[in-house]
Amino acid sequence: MDISELRNKHYNATITYFELIHEHLMKIRVIPDGDRLEYEPGQYTILALGGWEDRSDGPSTIEDEKQRSKLIKRAYSVACTMLDEHGKLVSCRDYDYVEFYITLVVRSDGELPKRPPLTPRLFALHKGDRLHMSRHVVGHYTLAPIGQDDDIILAGTGTGEAPHNAMVAELLKRGHKGNIVSMTCVRYRGDAAYLEEQAKLEEMFPNYQYRLYTTREPENLDTSRHDYVGKRYLQDVIAPENFEQEFGWAINPDSTHVFLCGNPDMIGIPTRKEDGSHEFPQTKGMIEILTEQGMTLDQSRQPGNIHFEKYW
Numbered sequence: 672m673d674i675s676e677l678r679n680k681h682y683n684a685t686i687t688y689f690e691l692i693h694e695h696l697m698k699i700r701v702i703p704d705g706d707r708l709e710y711e712p713g714q715y716t717i718l719a720l721g722g723w724e725d726r727s728d729g730p731s732t733i734e735d736e737k738q739r740s741k742l743i744k745r746a747y748s749v750a751c752t753m754l755d756e757h758g759k760l761v762s763c764r765d766y767d768y769v770e771f772y773i774t775l776v777v778r779s780d781g782e783l784p785k786r787p788p789l790t791p792r793l794f795a796l797h798k799g800d801r802l803h804m805s806r807h808v809v810g811h812y813t814l815a816p817i818g819q820d821d822d823i824i825l826a827g828t829g830t831g832e833a834p835h836n837a838m839v840a841e842l843l844k845r846g847h848k849g850n851i852v853s854m855t856c857v858r859y860r861g862d863a864a865y866l867e868e869q870a871k872l873e874e875m876f877p878n879y880q881y882r883l884y885t886t887r888e889p890e891n892l893d894t895s896r897h898d899y900v901g902k903r904y905l906q907d908v909i910a911p912e913n914f915e916q917e918f919g920w921a922i923n924p925d926s927t928h929v930f931l932c933g934n935p936d937m938i939g940i941p942t943r944k945e946d947g948s949h950e951f952p953q954t955k956g957m958i959e960i961l962t963e964q965g966m967t968l969d970q971s972r973q974p975g976n977i978h979f980e981k982y983w
């Protein structure tokens with residue numbers, strides 16, 4: 672089959688905006704053919720490109736013809752611009768397009784035969800290009816369990832900020848009464864692409880606080896910017912003595928919900944033992960630290976106040 676036939680057969684959406692933040696980080700907006708998508712802030716959908724597509728570092732090297740003609744599919748959280756060009760608060764559902772915030776994963780294993788990578792292909796796209804976007808936006812990582820007065824903490828690594836921005840805009844638009852903290856941990860300050868919007872939102876909404884933490888910036892970097900507080904891991908920030916000092920309010924298991932998104936090491940998902948107890952990973956993650964503070968994990972038949980979305 673030739674490439675334009677394959678594209679016509681599989682692709683159902685168009686890129687209307689493409690912003691390369693840096694070589695490994697981008698924002699894109701995708702508009703579906705037909706009706707706009709229905710979804711809840713925090714949910715994700717599937718983006719896909721054919722194995723035949725070029726990569727940002729050169730042409731596709733998938734040799735097997737059958738494999739080459741298949742779609743490479745991955746999940747992506749719906750992100751949100753949060754403020755429009757006039758500085759007005761907007762929710763992700765105010766637009767026909769869907770925004771995504773994506774990092775390029777550089778793999779040394781190249782085009783694995785069973786699982787060729789998608790991100791090198793997404794980073795080769797331009798405004799106007801076509802791709803596949805599933806019309807099903809799904810997932811349980813939403814604001815459904817949240818009451819108007821609850822305090823909310825959204826903690827993400829890297830592009831794990833994407834669903835949090837969608838949730839923050841929704842909460843602020845609803846006039847949420849409780850405290851909202853959104854914190855993101857990245858390697859370098861330049862790996863965060865929504866800082867301007869976050870600073871404006873903090874000014875506009877007294878119950879909203881945003882913090883960026885980095886893991887690889889030098890210790891002595893200028894920390895005078897209010898949204899940059901130096902080199903720290905989210906696991907340190909969430910410790911009770913640190914959290915209250917930093918944000919001015921304490922986590923209360925009866926009225927706080929925590930959302931964790933991104934790197935599974937940060938989240939620290941426990942396995943359930945036969946006797947029903949939890950076994951936590953060796954490296955202490957957020958879930959273990961929060962359960963020590965009386966919080967409970969939200970599970971399918973056991974609602975709790977710690978919610979998570981792991982990216983791998």
Ligand SMILES: Cc1cc2nc3c(=O)[nH]c(=O)nc-3n(C[C@H](O)[C@H](O)[C@H](O)COP(=O)(O)OP(=O)(O)OC[C@H]3O[C@@H](n4cnc5c(N)ncnc54)[C@H](O)[C@@H]3O)c2cc1C
Nearest residue numbers: 715745746747748772773774776788789790830833982983
């Ligand atoms: C529900 C869900 C929502 C997701 N939403 C997003 C999103 O909004 N933005 C986004 O960038 N990614 C997101 N991801 C990850 C995404 O699905 C892909 O795994 C990622 O883009 C890498 O794709 P790949 O094909 O290049 O490599 P893959 O073969 O999918 O991954 C290879 C390896 O890359 C690492 N990796 C995967 N994702 C990331 C990441 N985001 N940051 C750093 N390392 C990573 C892991 O070690 C993984 O094993 C999400 C994943 C899930 C399950």
